[in-house]
Amino acid sequence: MSESEQKVIQIPEICRVEGHAAVNIEIKDGKVSAVKLDVFEGTRFFERIVLAHKYDEVAHIGSRVCAICSAGHVLAAIFSIEKIFAFKASAIELLYRELLHLGMIIESHATHICALALPDFLKTPQLHDFAENHPNEFSIWLNLRKLGAAIQTTVGGRPFHPVNMHVGSMSRYPEHEELKTLQTEIDACRDEASTLCNLLLGLTMPLSKTAEPNYLALIPHGESYGYFGDTVRSSEGWESSVSEYKTYLSETAVPGTHAKRTVGNGKPYMVGSLARLYFFSERLGDRARSIYEESPLARGQSNTILNNLAQGIELVEAMDRSNQIINQLLKMERGKKLKAGDFVPADMSGAGVGAVECPRGTLYHYYELDSAGLVKAADMLTPSAQNTARIEQDITCVVEHGLETNSPVLNEDLETLVRAYDPCNTCATHYVSVKVLD
Amino acid sequence: MLSSQGTVPRIAVESLTGCAGELLVILENLDKLLPYVRVVSFPFAQSQNDSGAVDITFLEGSVSNPHDLEKLKRIRAKSRWLVAVGNCAVWGCVQKSACSHCKVEDMLKAVYGQDSKIEVLPSTSLDEHVKVDVKLSGCPINATQFLSVTANLLQDHLPYITHKPVCLECKLKENPCVLIEDNLPCLGPVTAAGCGALCPSVGAACYGCWGPSQDAQMDAMAVILQEKGYAIDEVLNRLQSFGAPAKLFERMKFEVKNERV
Numbered sequence: 001m002s003e004s005e006q007k008v009i010q011i012p013e014i015c016r017v018e019g020h021a022a023v024n025i026e027i028k029d030g031k032v033s034a035v036k037l038d039v040f041e042g043t044r045f046f047e048r049i050v051l052a053h054k055y056d057e058v059a060h061i062g063s064r065v066c067a068i069c070s071a072g073h074v075l076a077a078i079f080s081i082e083k084i085f086a087f088k089a090s091a092i093e094l095l096y097r098e099l100l101h102l103g104m105i106i107e108s109h110a111t112h113i114c115a116l117a118l119p120d121f122l123k124t125p126q127l128h129d130f131a132e133n134h135p136n137e138f139s140i141w142l143n144l145r146k147l148g149a150a151i152q153t154t155v156g157g158r159p160f161h162p163v164n165m166h167v168g169s170m171s172r173y174p175e176h177e178e179l180k181t182l183q184t185e186i187d188a189c190r191d192e193a194s195t196l197c198n199l200l201l202g203l204t205m206p207l208s209k210t211a212e213p214n215y216l217a218l219i220p221h222g223e224s225y226g227y228f229g230d231t232v233r234s235s236e237g238w239e240s241s242v243s244e245y246k247t248y249l250s251e252t253a254v255p256g257t258h259a260k261r262t263v264g265n266g267k268p269y270m271v272g273s274l275a276r277l278y279f280f281s282e283r284l285g286d287r288a289r290s291i292y293e294e295s296p297l298a299r300g301q302s303n304t305i306l307n308n309l310a311q312g313i314e315l316v317e318a319m320d321r322s323n324q325i326i327n328q329l330l331k332m333e334r335g336k337k338l339k340a341g342d343f344v345p346a347d348m349s350g351a352g353v354g355a356v357e358c359p360r361g362t363l364y365h366y367y368e369l370d371s372a373g374l375v376k377a378a379d380m381l382t383p384s385a386q387n388t389a390r391i392e393q394d395i396t397c398v399v400e401h402g403l404e405t406n407s408p409v410l411n412e413d414l415e416t417l418v419r420a421y422d423p424c425n426t427c428a429t430h431y432v433s434v435k436v437l438d
Numbered sequence: 439m440l441s442s443q444g445t446v447p448r449i450a451v452e453s454l455t456g457c458a459g460e461l462l463v464i465l466e467n468l469d470k471l472l473p474y475v476r477v478v479s480f481p482f483a484q485s486q487n488d489s490g491a492v493d494i495t496f497l498e499g500s501v502s503n504p505h506d507l508e509k510l511k512r513i514r515a516k517s518r519w520l521v522a523v524g525n526c527a528v529w530g531c532v533q534k535s536a537c538s539h540c541k542v543e544d545m546l547k548a549v550y551g552q553d554s555k556i557e558v559l560p561s562t563s564l565d566e567h568v569k570v571d572v573k574l575s576g577c578p579i580n581a582t583q584f585l586s587v588t589a590n591l592l593q594d595h596l597p598y599i600t601h602k603p604v605c606l607e608c609k610l611k612e613n614p615c616v617l618i619e620d621n622l623p624c625l626g627p628v629t630a631a632g633c634g635a636l637c638p639s640v641g642a643a644c645y646g647c648w649g650p651s652q653d654a655q656m657d658a659m660a661v662i663l664q665e666k667g668y669a670i671d672e673v674l675n676r677l678q679s680f681g682a683p684a685k686l687f688e689r690m691k692f693e694v695k696n697e698r699v
Contacts, residue, residue, distance in 0.1 A: 015485040018458045043502065043558055044455060044533040045545040053675050060645050061679060064532050067459030067578060115465060115483055125486030127468065127477050142469055149466070159466075160459065161578060161647070163637045172640035337641065374672070415485075424458075 009399070011411055016116045018068065018424040023414065025399055032399050035392045037418070047378040055081050055348065055373040056167060056340075062365060063161045065380065066424055068111065070160040071104035071152060072358035073380075076365035079228070079354030081167045084369055087343040092335040093169055094228075099325045100155040100162060101227050101356065102318040107148025107159070108359035109273075109311040109318075112422045113196065114141030117308045120416045121203050137199070140192045144315065147189050151322060154178050168343040173334040179326045186323050193319055197291045197312040205305050206413040211390070211397040213302040215275035216264050218242070218357050224324075225276075225283040225317050227357040233279055234264060242355040245364050245381065261389040262381070268389035271361025272421065273310035274302070285324075288317035304394055305420045311359070348373035358383055360422050384424045391421055447493040447592060450479035452513055454499030454506040455533065455561065456526040458482065459578035461498060464523075467581050474592060494519045494591055500526040500533055500561040507559065507567060514568040519591055521572040522564045523584070528575040529649040529681030533561040563681070574599060577647035577680065580632050601630045601652040604644050608635035616643055621666050623676055628654035646680045656686045 009025040019039065026034040050061050059077040063070040075097055082089060089097070114137060115130075122137065124130040131138045149159035154174050156162025164170050215235040220226030232248075233239050240248050249264055263269070274297075281292050292298055292313050297306060351368040361383030368377040398417060402409035449471075451464050461482045468477070479487040495517035501507050514520055525531040536545070542560045550556055564570050574587055583599070590597035604626035608615070613635065617624035622643035626635065630648040637644045650656075656677055663673045674687070 013481065015481045015487065016483060018461075018482065020453075043546070043556065044561070045536055045540075045542075046532075048540055048545045048548070049532050049536040052671070053679070054672055057645065057676065057679065060647070061532050064457050064459075064577070067457045067462050070457070070459075111462070111465070119485065126484045127480065128472060130484075131469070131472050138469075145466055157636050157640050158633075159578075160462070163642055164640045166642065170640075171642040372669075 009411065011415060014415055014418055016119065017419060018066070021423065023395065023418065025395060027399070027403070030403050032396045035395045037388055037391050046380055050375050050378045053375050055369055055375070058367060058375060059165065059167070062380065065382070067160045068108045068424065069104060069358040069360065069363070071100050071156060071162055072356050072363050073365070074162055074165050075101060075228070076354040076356045076363050077367070078165065078167050079356070080352045080365045080367045081354070081369070083352030083354065084350040084367065085167070085343055085345055085348065087168065089169070090335065092329065092332050095325050095329055096155055096170060096335070097165065098226065098228070099322055100152055100165065102322045102325070103148050103151030103155065105227070105318045105359055106315055107145050107152065109315045110141055110144035110148060112359070113200070113308055113311055113315070116422070117419055120412070120419065140196055143189050143192055144196070147185050150185055151182055154182055168340070169335060169338040171337055176330055179329055183323060183326050186319050190319065193316045194287070194291070197309070197316060200309040200312045201295060205303050206416055207303070207305060207398055207409070209398065209401045210302070210304040210417065211394040213278065214267055214269045214390070215278050216269045216271055216362065217275040217279050218355055218362055220280065220283070223283065224321060225280055225285070229355065232362065234269070235278065236265070238265070242364060243353045245353060249381065249386070262386045263389055268393045269386070270390045271383045271386050272307060273314050274304070274307045275361065276357060277310050277313065284313070284317050285320045287320055288313050291316060304417060307420045307422070311422070344373070347371045360384055360424055361386060382424070387421050387423065391418055391423065446474065446476050448478045448491070449475045450492045450495040450513070450517070451477065451482070452479065452495055452497050452509070453482065454497065454509065454527070455502035456499035456524060456531070459498070460496070460524040463578050463581055463584060464496060467585060470585060471588065489516065491516050492518070494521060494588070496521045496523045497564065498524045498527055500530045500563060501559060501567060502533060502561045503559055504557050510564060510567055519571045520564070520568070521574060521587065521591070522570045523574050523579050525575050525577040525647060525649050525681055527564050528573045529683070530561050530563045531577065531681045532679060534563070534681045535678045572597060572599070575630060575649045576632055580634070583632055600632070603627050603651040604629045604631050604633070604635050604638070604648070607631045608638045611635055611639055613638050616641060617662070623663055623666070623668055623673070625659070625676065628656060628659045628677070645676065646682070649680055650682045650686060654682070654686055656682070657689045660690060
């Protein structure tokens with residue numbers, strides 16, 4: 001083979017994603033021979049960090065995996081430990097947890113759509129270009145992210161790494177006045193969220209063909225478009241309890257990179273907003289539903305870059321659902337703070353899996369406790385870790401399509417593709433499956 | 439402050455190994471800074487970045503691999519003022535606490551297999567490797583503190599950051615003491631203030647996320663928690679979670695079992 005037939009495409013550092021990652025693509029004889037998403041973030045070994053810590057510390061430590069989805073990590077940890085304790089949180093507690101989670105969805109989606117994804121379409125390589133040339137979009141982002149932060153601060157005590165959420169119950173319940181203030185703030189941002197969706201609806205996709213869809217998402221409890229559940233559904237037709245996640249998902253370490261590759265029943269799959277909307281769009285409220293109906297998603301399109309729009313639709317839904325939850329909370333008595341004796345069994349030993357749908361997809365936390373409530377083993381599997389194999393598959397598909405149609409793919413378009421997954425490499429490096437060591 | 443070129447000050451926002459929390463706090467408060475500075479490098483938030491000299495670098499994360507260390511040295515060389523932001527950069531945070539219990543090489547083998555080629559270093563704070571001009575801890579940093587530190591630096595003035603214990607802020611808020619009244623394992627007496635006593639203000643125990651206060655008396659704290667019925671191993675794990683350096687525990691007289699890994 002002559003040298004001219006070999007080619008390497010390298011993106012040494014993908015900017016505007018959380019954490020540090022690079023892409024390497026090798027092409028031989030007109031075919032993609034290797035694709036590697038190389039995560040070079042330092043390893044932190046979270047499953048080791050939590051060992052020997054008490055059950056009530058786990059959520060605070062696990063929160064540090066990732067700031068932007070810290071509420072999700074905290075809740076997944078709490079769900080796992082409450083399963084071990086066979087404790088069922090009260091209805092008011094579940095509503096507050098959902099409200100906190102929606103605050104995270106709003107803040108994370110607003111930041112990803114506006115600050116990380118949009119600059120590709122607005123052609124603003126630097127922050128001051130964005131702020132000066134697109135003041136409307138810049139201000140929509142600020143207002144929406146402030147709303148997400150306000151919800152999380154009211155419920156969780158600060159914009160991220162919440163301090164108010166614990167196994168059993170919250171330590172403080174917001175006053176009804178604080179909830180009403182949130183409603184005023186939600187109302188003030190209502191139109192901006194719709195405006196953002198309209199902007200996303202009008203964008204031209206830089207890539208016409210991406211990999212065929214293969215989705216996985218939690219089936220939400222209840223009737224609404226929720227983010228908590230105990231069973232996953234696959235677009236290939238199977239369902240499974242999250243407690244079995246180690247059997248339907250498998251991970252392999254890839255030499256030279258910190259991100260392991262995860263496949264579901266042997267195939268790369270995508271988690272996140274596109275997957276959730278694929279399964280549960282009929283659960284959306286009126287406003288988000290009507291945006292969805294107008295979108296290419298309702299016509300069966302699955303271009304990965306539409307994940308940005310899918311996040312926009314979820315953002316609208318999260319605002320309306322938050323409003324609904326607050327209406328329910330305003331009709332209830334403020335909750336009661338529980339003491340450890342109210343939910344901790346005499347023998348705390350056991351194992352449990354807690355799962356939530358984070359902004360970027362399904363997050364699993366697994367803990368095993370000893371009888372005194374100290375962690376014996378732990379595992380965390382993050383959405384970005386699960387999406388890695390699918391990102392590589394997507395890049396392969398896009399680059400090969402470019403070669404077949406004789407229209408080479410631009411590096412910047414590949415970056416747009418990777419960015420659409422909203423990858424969080426601060427996460428992707430620390431999820432790891434750990435063999436239990438005695 | 440005018441930069442050496444006589445133009446608006448040039449700032450960089452960079453990260454090593456961490457949760458991106460400080461990057462988020464800075465990004466979310468950027469609208470207040472943009473009129474006064476030029477953001478020449480912020481790879482998390484913009485794709486066109488310049489590696490040239492800057493007046494201030496805000497650097498988050500711990501040094502956890504050789505790549506981090508190289509990057510830290512490069513950043514130190516280009517920055518007039520290096521500001522360590524967040525517990526990871528100032529103390530090493532949760533990833534450093536694990537290194538005081540387990541060897542990083544053992545963790546790597548357990549997680550990625552015996553023959554893993556991934557390069558790792560035990561997680562450390564920035565000042566173990568280079569001179570750091572300002573240390574602003576927090577997990578995440580407090581936005582008000584961040585803005586006031588930045589305003590000081592833009593006026594060519596090194597900021598004053600208090601490291602008094604959380605109890606000080608908690609008393610000023612007239613909170614009931616969760617350590618004394620509820621027997622919760624509150625670490626407020628040995629943790630640096632700056633958060634506004636967030637946890638005890640909602641009736642929860644401070645878990646030390648800001649890192650140690652000045653002259654933290656870890657031995658006295660351990661005695662109090664033991665008197666409240668907490669096992670010494672559990673107490674030490676709590677005290678070490680958020681990067682408190684080993685030297686603070688030298689006066690302790692307890693036999694500590696190492697049961698991890």
